[in-house]
Amino acid sequence: MREAFHSTGQYVASEQLMASVNVAIALEKPLLIKGEPGTGKTMLAQAVAASLGKKLIVWNIKSTTKAQDGLYLYDTIQRLYDGQFGEEGVDDIARYIKLGKLGEAFADDEQVILLIDEIDKADLEFPNDLLWELDQMEFYIHETKRTVKAKHRPIVIITSNAEKELPDAFLRRCIFHYIDFPDEQLMEQIVRVHYPDVEQKLLQEAMDVFYEIRSYRDIRKKPSTSELIDWINALQLGGIPTEQIRKALPFVGVIVKKDEDLETVRQKMA
Amino acid sequence: MFTKFFYTCKAKGLHITLSEWLTFIEALDQGLAGSSLTQFYYLARMILVKSETDFDKFDLAFDECFKAVRSENEVTSEMLRWLDKSDMLELAHEDARKWLNEGEDLQIDKEDVEEKFKDRLKDQDTEHNGGSYWIGTMGKTSFGNLGGNVGGVRVGGKTGYQSAFAVVGARKYRDFRDDRMLDNRQFQLAFRRLRQFSARLDVPKTELDIAQTVDKTCNNGGYLQIVMEKPRKNSVKLLLLFDSGGTMIPFSSLMNELFQAVNKSNHFKDVKCYYFHNCIYSKLYKTPECENGDWVDTEWVFRNLDSDYKVIIVGDAAMAPEELYSDSGNYRGPNGGLSGWEWLTLMKRHYKKIIWLNPKMAPGHAPWREAETAIRQLLPMYKLTVEGLNQGMIRLMTNKN
Numbered sequence: 001m002r003e004a005f006h007s008t009g010q011y012v013a014s015e016q017l018m019a020s021v022n023v024a025i026a027l028e029k030p031l032l033i034k035g036e037p038g039t040g041k042t043m044l045a046q047a048v049a050a051s052l053g054k055k056l057i058v059w060n061i062k063s064t065t066k067a068q069d070g071l072y073l074y075d076t077i078q079r080l081y082d083g084q085f086g087e088e089g090v091d092d093i094a095r096y097i098k099l100g101k102l103g104e105a106f107a108d109d110e111q112v113i114l115l116i117d118e119i120d121k122a123d124l125e126f127p128n129d130l131l132w133e134l135d136q137m138e139f140y141i142h143e144t145k146r147t148v149k150a151k152h153r154p155i156v157i158i159t160s161n162a163e164k165e166l167p168d169a170f171l172r173r174c175i176f177h178y179i180d181f182p183d184e185q186l187m188e189q190i191v192r193v194h195y196p197d198v199e200q201k202l203l204q205e206a207m208d209v210f211y212e213i214r215s216y217r218d219i220r221k222k223p224s225t226s227e228l229i230d231w232i233n234a235l236q237l238g239g240i241p242t243e244q245i246r247k248a249l250p251f252v253g254v255i256v257k258k259d260e261d262l263e264t265v266r267q268k269m270a
Numbered sequence: 271m272f273t274k275f276f277y278t279c280k281a282k283g284l285h286i287t288l289s290e291w292l293t294f295i296e297a298l299d300q301g302l303a304g305s306s307l308t309q310f311y312y313l314a315r316m317i318l319v320k321s322e323t324d325f326d327k328f329d330l331a332f333d334e335c336f337k338a339v340r341s342e343n344e345v346t347s348e349m350l351r352w353l354d355k356s357d358m359l360e361l362a363h364e365d366a367r368k369w370l371n372e373g374e375d376l377q378i379d380k381e382d383v384e385e386k387f388k389d390r391l392k393d394q395d396t397e398h399n400g401g402s403y404w405i406g407t408m409g410k411t412s413f414g415n416l417g418g419n420v421g422g423v424r425v426g427g428k429t430g431y432q433s434a435f436a437v438v439g440a441r442k443y444r445d446f447r448d449d450r451m452l453d454n455r456q457f458q459l460a461f462r463r464l465r466q467f468s469a470r471l472d473v474p475k476t477e478l479d480i481a482q483t484v485d486k487t488c489n490n491g492g493y494l495q496i497v498m499e500k501p502r503k504n505s506v507k508l509l510l511l512f513d514s515g516g517t518m519i520p521f522s523s524l525m526n527e528l529f530q531a532v533n534k535s536n537h538f539k540d541v542k543c544y545y546f547h548n549c550i551y552s553k554l555y556k557t558p559e560c561e562n563g564d565w566v567d568t569e570w571v572f573r574n575l576d577s578d579y580k581v582i583i584v585g586d587a588a589m590a591p592e593e594l595y596s597d598s599g600n601y602r603g604p605n606g607g608l609s610g611w612e613w614l615t616l617m618k619r620h621y622k623k624i625i626w627l628n629p630k631m632a633p634g635h636a637p638w639r640e641a642e643t644a645i646r647q648l649l650p651m652y653k654l655t656v657e658g659l660n661q662g663m664i665r666l667m668t669n670k671n
Contacts, residue, residue, distance in 0.1 A: 016312050019309065019312055019313070019316075020312070020316050022302075023297060023302050023313060023316060023317075026297070026300055026302055027293060027296065027297055027300075027302075027317075029293070032320070034321075034322060074485075076481055076484040076485045076488060077484055079484075079488050080484050080487060080488050080492075083488055083491075083492055084492060090488075124462070124463075166320075168285070168320075171320035171321075172287055172289060172290055172320070174320065175316050175317060176315075176316055176317075176319060176320045176321070177316055178322040178325070
C-alpha cells in the first residue's frame, strides 16, 4: 500500500481498525464506523487526516440535515435582495450556488478526508439520497446545468451511533468496522497518550473502578473512554491519594451521570 | 475458490449480496489479506458484514468453513519477531538466491514440508538466520521468511494480529445478536419506522414554500408569486392493545418499556392504548388492572378509531382453547355473545394494518399452544425481539395483504 494509516501521537488505533481504514482506502469505498459513544469514532477521522497529512472536511449531520445540503445550496434570498437593489450579475445563477461539504470535498484540488459524522441522526432516507453521489463522486446542479465531479476521490469516513438502522443499499457499498470497547491493555495505552506521566498506581486503581462500574448489569449508561480520561485528569489535578479512589469515589460525577446510576454505584462499591 | 464460504454465510442467515462478494474477491486480488488467516478473517468481515449484530453469525460460518485450517502449529509471536527482518532483504541479491536454491530439490512435496515444519516448530527455541535446517530468515529450508526457497511455507512478515480462531472461538459478539430481547431505546427506534409523511397524501396545500416562493418571485421580476405546499407531518395513528393477563406478569417490565417508548415517540398523529385480559371481547379496559366498569366498548373503538389506525396487539396468546372459541368468553367481563375468535376476526376486518407481538413465541406449533397457533393463522404474529419488532413495523407500513 502506498500510504498506510498508523496510530498517531494523539490516537491509538487497534490493528483491525488500521486494517479497515487501509482496506477502505485501497478499495475506494466509504468506511462506516460504529461503536459505543465515546470510543473515538470522530477522533478517528482527525487521526487519519493527521497520519496521511491530508485536509479534513467535516460534515456534521443533524436531524434536519438533508442530502441536498451537502451538495449545494441555491441562495435564493440573496438573489432576491440583489434583484431588488439592481445589483450586478443577478442573472448569473452560478453566483448564488454555494457548495456544501460534499461539494467542497469534490472541488478540492487535493485529495481530502471527508467525515460524515453521525449519519444516523438524519432522516431514514438520507443515506439513500447520497448513494449516487458517493458511488460516482459527482452531482448535477440543476440551476446552472453543471456537473460537479471529484477531482480526487475523497476518502470518506462515516460514523454512526446506531440510532437508526441504515438502509441495505447504502451498507452494501461500505466497508464496516465496529469499534470494540478497548480492553484494559489498550485502555492504558490510550490514557498514556493523553497523560504520559500519570502515576501507575492511580491509573490502575482508576481503571479497576471504571471497569467494575461498566460490569454492573443494572447500570443505565455505561461510562465511556473519554469519560475515563476526564476522570483521571480530575483525579490528578485534585491530588487525590490512590487509596481514596475506591472508598470515596471522588469526582465520580465525571463518569457516572445519572442519579439512579450514582445510587447503584455507591451501593455496590460500599 | 471460497464460494463454499459464501454459501455457508448465506446459510447462517447473513444477507450477502453478489456485489459485496465481488468487492471481497477484488480485495483478495489486491492482496489486502496478506497471507494471514486472521487478516483474511477481518477483511472478509469488514466487507461482508455490515452490522455488529451479525458478527456472531459470521463467526459461526467462518468457523465451519475454515475449521480444517485451524492447526496446532500456531506460530509464536517470538518466532515471528525472529523472522521479521526486512533489512536483510537488501542482502539477498542474485548470487545469494542462487546459492540458496541449489542443493535442495525444488520438487517439493507439500505434505512433506508441512510435516517437517510442524516438527521443527516443536523443537526450535532460538533465532536462526541463514541456516539450512531451522525456521529462520535467509535460509534455504522450505519455510521461514525472506528465504530463497520458492515452494515452501512463508512464515510471518506482517502480522501481529490476534489469531482468527481465538476471536471466532470467543464468540464475543454473541450479545449483539438481534434475536435477543430488547430495551426501551430499541423500542423507540423501531417505532420510528412508523412514519408516513403526509406530503404524499391527499391533503390541501396549506404551508408556504419559502424557497420556491422566493425563487418564483425572482424569476417574476420581483413581483410576489406565492407557492404553497402540503405540510410534512406524520400521519400514522396507532392503537395499542396490551394483554395484562396473569401469564403476562413475567413480562411486565418489558411491557412497561414498550409503553414508555410509545409515549416518548411523540411523532405519531395519535396514540390510543387499551388493555385486555388474555383475549379481546366486547370491552377494552382503560387501565392494566382490567377492573370491571373501567372500560370502553370494543364497538365504540371500532366506530371512533377509523380503519387507518395501525393496530399492535401485545400478548402471549396463552389461553385455554375455550377462551378463544367459547361463546361465553372468559371470566373477566362481558363478551357480547361472540367468542374471542369472532371478536378478533371483527378486529381484523375493521383494521387493515394489524399485528400481534408475542414476547414468548416459540417456533413451530405445539399442541398445548393451540390458541396461539390458531391466532397466528388469523393475525401476523411476531416475536417481541429487535428483529421481530422491526419485521412487524415493516408489515404495518407496507401494502402486503
